[in-house]
Amino acid sequence: MSETIVMKFGGTSVADGERIKNAARRIVAAHEKGARVVAVLSAQGKTTDQLVAAANEISDRPDPREMDMLLSTGERISCALAAMAIHDMGQQAISLTGSQAGILTDTSHTKARIVEVRADRIEEALNEDKIVLVAGFQGVSTNRDVTTLGRGGSDTTAVAVAAALKADVCEIYTDVDGVFNADPRIVPNARMLPMVSFEEMLEMSASGAGVLQLRSIEYARNHGVPIHCRSSFHDRTGTLVVSEEQTLEHALVTAVTHATDEARVTVRGVPDRPGVAGEIFTKLAEANINVDMILQNEPEGGEHPAELSFTVPRDDLTGALDTLNAIDEFDAVESNTEIGKVSVIGAGMRSHPGVAAKVFTVLGEQGINLEMISTSPIKISCVIAADRVPDAVKALHEAFDLGVAVEDATGDFRPVAP
Amino acid sequence: MSETIVMKFGGTSVADGERIKNAARRIVAAHEKGARVVAVLSAQGKTTDQLVAAANEISDRPDPREMDMLLSTGERISCALAAMAIHDMGQQAISLTGSQAGILTDTSHTKARIVEVRADRIEEALNEDKIVLVAGFQGVSTNRDVTTLGRGGSDTTAVAVAAALKADVCEIYTDVDGVFNADPRIVPNARMLPMVSFEEMLEMSASGAGVLQLRSIEYARNHGVPIHCRSSFHDRTGTLVVSEEQTLEHALVTAVTHATDEARVTVRGVPDRPGVAGEIFTKLAEANINVDMILQNEPEGGEHPAELSFTVPRDDLTGALDTLNAIDEFDAVESNTEIGKVSVIGAGMRSHPGVAAKVFTVLGEQGINLEMISTSPIKISCVIAADRVPDAVKALHEAFDLGVAVEDATGDFRPVAP
Numbered sequence: 001m002s003e004t005i006v007m008k009f010g011g012t013s014v015a016d017g018e019r020i021k022n023a024a025r026r027i028v029a030a031h032e033k034g035a036r037v038v039a040v041l042s043a044q045g046k047t048t049d050q051l052v053a054a055a056n057e058i059s060d061r062p063d064p065r066e067m068d069m070l071l072s073t074g075e076r077i078s079c080a081l082a083a084m085a086i087h088d089m090g091q092q093a094i095s096l097t098g099s100q101a102g103i104l105t106d107t108s109h110t111k112a113r114i115v116e117v118r119a120d121r122i123e124e125a126l127n128e129d130k131i132v133l134v135a136g137f138q139g140v141s142t143n144r145d146v147t148t149l150g151r152g153g154s155d156t157t158a159v160a161v162a163a164a165l166k167a168d169v170c171e172i173y174t175d176v177d178g179v180f181n182a183d184p185r186i187v188p189n190a191r192m193l194p195m196v197s198f199e200e201m202l203e204m205s206a207s208g209a210g211v212l213q214l215r216s217i218e219y220a221r222n223h224g225v226p227i228h229c230r231s232s233f234h235d236r237t238g239t240l241v242v243s244e245e246q247t248l249e250h251a252l253v254t255a256v257t258h259a260t261d262e263a264r265v266t267v268r269g270v271p272d273r274p275g276v277a278g279e280i281f282t283k284l285a286e287a288n289i290n291v292d293m294i295l296q297n298e299p300e301g302g303e304h305p306a307e308l309s310f311t312v313p314r315d316d317l318t319g320a321l322d323t324l325n326a327i328d329e330f331d332a333v334e335s336n337t338e339i340g341k342v343s344v345i346g347a348g349m350r351s352h353p354g355v356a357a358k359v360f361t362v363l364g365e366q367g368i369n370l371e372m373i374s375t376s377p378i379k380i381s382c383v384i385a386a387d388r389v390p391d392a393v394k395a396l397h398e399a400f401d402l403g404v405a406v407e408d409a410t411g412d413f414r415p416v417a418p
Numbered sequence: 419m420s421e422t423i424v425m426k427f428g429g430t431s432v433a434d435g436e437r438i439k440n441a442a443r444r445i446v447a448a449h450e451k452g453a454r455v456v457a458v459l460s461a462q463g464k465t466t467d468q469l470v471a472a473a474n475e476i477s478d479r480p481d482p483r484e485m486d487m488l489l490s491t492g493e494r495i496s497c498a499l500a501a502m503a504i505h506d507m508g509q510q511a512i513s514l515t516g517s518q519a520g521i522l523t524d525t526s527h528t529k530a531r532i533v534e535v536r537a538d539r540i541e542e543a544l545n546e547d548k549i550v551l552v553a554g555f556q557g558v559s560t561n562r563d564v565t566t567l568g569r570g571g572s573d574t575t576a577v578a579v580a581a582a583l584k585a586d587v588c589e590i591y592t593d594v595d596g597v598f599n600a601d602p603r604i605v606p607n608a609r610m611l612p613m614v615s616f617e618e619m620l621e622m623s624a625s626g627a628g629v630l631q632l633r634s635i636e637y638a639r640n641h642g643v644p645i646h647c648r649s650s651f652h653d654r655t656g657t658l659v660v661s662e663e664q665t666l667e668h669a670l671v672t673a674v675t676h677a678t679d680e681a682r683v684t685v686r687g688v689p690d691r692p693g694v695a696g697e698i699f700t701k702l703a704e705a706n707i708n709v710d711m712i713l714q715n716e717p718e719g720g721e722h723p724a725e726l727s728f729t730v731p732r733d734d735l736t737g738a739l740d741t742l743n744a745i746d747e748f749d750a751v752e753s754n755t756e757i758g759k760v761s762v763i764g765a766g767m768r769s770h771p772g773v774a775a776k777v778f779t780v781l782g783e784q785g786i787n788l789e790m791i792s793t794s795p796i797k798i799s800c801v802i803a804a805d806r807v808p809d810a811v812k813a814l815h816e817a818f819d820l821g822v823a824v825e826d827a828t829g830d831f832r833p834v835a836p
Contacts, residue, residue: 017475051495057435059502069513070498073491077469080488084477095487100562144518
């Protein structure tokens with residue numbers, strides 16, 4: 001049987017008629033090489049933002065079910081237009097909505113999770129030698145309603161379709177060459193990674209590398225779908241995201257990532273009774289607020305009241321403060337948006353202690369104060385002042401020797417600012 | 419059981435956020451009066467035109483299946499936004515795509531016909547006291563593809579849904595007060611008709627009165643759905659379109675209509691052999707060209723070659739000429755776009771001969787030359803020079819005494835220019 005490829009094109013890759021034709025040419029080229037091709041498309045450029053603006057004009061709190069009905073139209077437009085372009089190139093193509101493609105989700109509108117992909121209709125079209133275009137970011141719920149998968153959900157659609165079809169690869173086309181070991185805008189000699197493990201990619205995504213949606217990486221790991229993250233502007237190979245066994249080397253440190261879109265919340269005077277922290281984070285979870293790092297100062301013999309700090313995405317800050325103020329049991333609830341997070345990630349850390357110590361030393365040498373620290377077996381994250389993030393990233397990248405080697409510097413993998 | 423109302427709002431009635439809220443207020447008001455309410459919405463203002471432009475940017479001949487996938491998004495956007503607005507007014511609402519609403523069509527993309535309405539999901543929502551918003555103009559084919567019903571198809575959606583629900587009335591909201599017995603822009607004392615029969619309305623629509631889509635009237639007649647054609651800007655009663663038995667009076671002449679969007683094609687030197695006209699009109703039908711009036715001059719003993727004239731919508735003229743030139747058997751194919759059509763319609767004509775004679779006399783007195791004539795039991799149409807259309811309409815309206823009576827002139831039904 002011939003190779004099966006799922007290709008995913010994001011909003012910038014289908015932003016106008018010309019780019020849709022470019023994407024169509026790539027899709028057709030893959031098909032002409034003999035592959036069975038499914039392409040998952042996002043909405044064009046600013047379409048989703050415009051639809052959100054139209055909804056906000058109508059209502060302060062648009063109904064989530066209706067928001068999904070509204071937003072799901074953008075990807076359908078991209079797919080229909082791409083199908084037209086492919087027809088003009090002499091190939092058969094068929095566009096499918098999430099529902100038609102069999103993307104079955106739960107009923108959590110605006111952030112639904114895929115529960116199953118019933119890919120019969122895709123298979124049927126592939127067997128008729130058609131190119132299949134699937135509207136990303138959406139599905140149909142068990143209640144037969146249109147659902148969407150949340151920001152960046154098209155990546156998850158692509159991976160889920162690839163898993164259902166047992167595709168050979170899921171290619172994610174973006175406006176960058178691949179995954180870099182630091183942001184090339186901050187570190188000019190950042191290196192593109194030819195290969196990275198799912199686990200490392202998960203930690204990188206969670207700590208600021210925006211190239212792939214977190215959930216799509218989880219899905220790919222759980223279903224063993226190899227991801228090829230590559231540029232839509234040229235044909236060069238990008239970054240392969242594969243299982244740890246398939247990666248060639250386990251670098252001590254693979255990448256330095258950073259995030260500046262978080263905020264820190266500090267709760268002073270947390271009552272000293274069991275279960276109070278559980279109560280706080282249950283309420284935050286109910287309000288759908290993603291808490292990242294948590295830091296608690298235990299009360300010392302009643303002299304100091306307990307203090308609790310945590311970080312949230314900056315967009316969730318207002319919601320978090322509202323939730324905490326509603327509990328109304330604390331001395332004070334404070335927030336700080338002038339924070340940033342810098343992280344060092346590497347599967348090799350598991351077997352090499354001392355990385356954390358080196359991170360702290362390097363940052364200390366730069367005079368950078370560590371406000372919060374959080375670790376996993378393959379990651380160390382530090383919350384620092386927002387304005388020191390570039391210095392921290394540069395220093396860590398340098399200290400762990402992650403820059404482009406001289407022999408690579410003129411090769412294909414030169415960093416390109418996104 | 420409480421009253422069931424289907425309300426249809428066209429593109430201008432949902433053109434922006436403010437108008438969507440206005441439509442939502444009307445819908446909510448009807449629901450608060452105790453009715454079960456289904457609203458069928460068109461795409462906002464110029465949305466459909468913009469989507470068509472996007473398709474044309476991609477392809478000269480966009481694939482019809484993909485065109486339907488593309489165009490069907492516009493109505494979904496309107497419905498989702500209206501549902502949000504209704505929620506903000508404290509009522510429950512649910513938007514449904516054509517497919518979700520059970521609008522089953524044949525597979526003729528871009529001009530599909532409704533074969534069945536499976537309204538279970540609408541019924542279900544109505545039984546839960548929800549307002550149901552149905553995306554107009556679209557359905558799902560027996561092949562499970564998204565289809566559209568052609569220009570103005572939302573009227574047909576509304577009537578079909580009303581028929582399936584056995585609704586008490588299908589209200590069509592437009593930017594005019596109702597159906598007038600002539601175009602008020604030409605005849606200032608044109609009268610709004612409080613009631614008109616399906617048959618008359620069909621003839622009026624076919625001969626230029628643009629207020630309702632032809633197919634929706636046919637559907638309403640076949641299923642006995644009363645239509646109330648009314649303004650979205652005020653609460654006054656408009657025009658009821660009902661079965662002939664329900665109309666109160668059978669006026670000799672009900673209305674004078676006109677059309678200036680047609681063109682005349684003349685074929686000179688048609689070969690004198692049987693079946694040649696059949697061949698011509700078969701080829702035109704295959705090219706999807708709607709021929710209206712046909713006039714043939716029989717050849718007289720071979721002295722004059724036969725001549726064939728017919729009218730087509732002006733948009734179809736290029737297609738008609740291409741089709742005829744491809745046959746390549748004629749002396750000449752000529753066209754004239756400077757024509758207009760004026761028609762006199764009235765169910766009373768059936769039993770009163772002499773209307774045609776009066777029409778010809780009135781036009782003759784105005785010095786207006788009749789290029790072609792076509793009649794039905796309740797209609798007389800004449801093709802005349804385009805620049806004489808206003809004179810013809812005014813003279814016929816006057817001659818058949820259709821102006822506003824003095825006692826009505828200050829009433830509610832004053833003509834309002836659209």
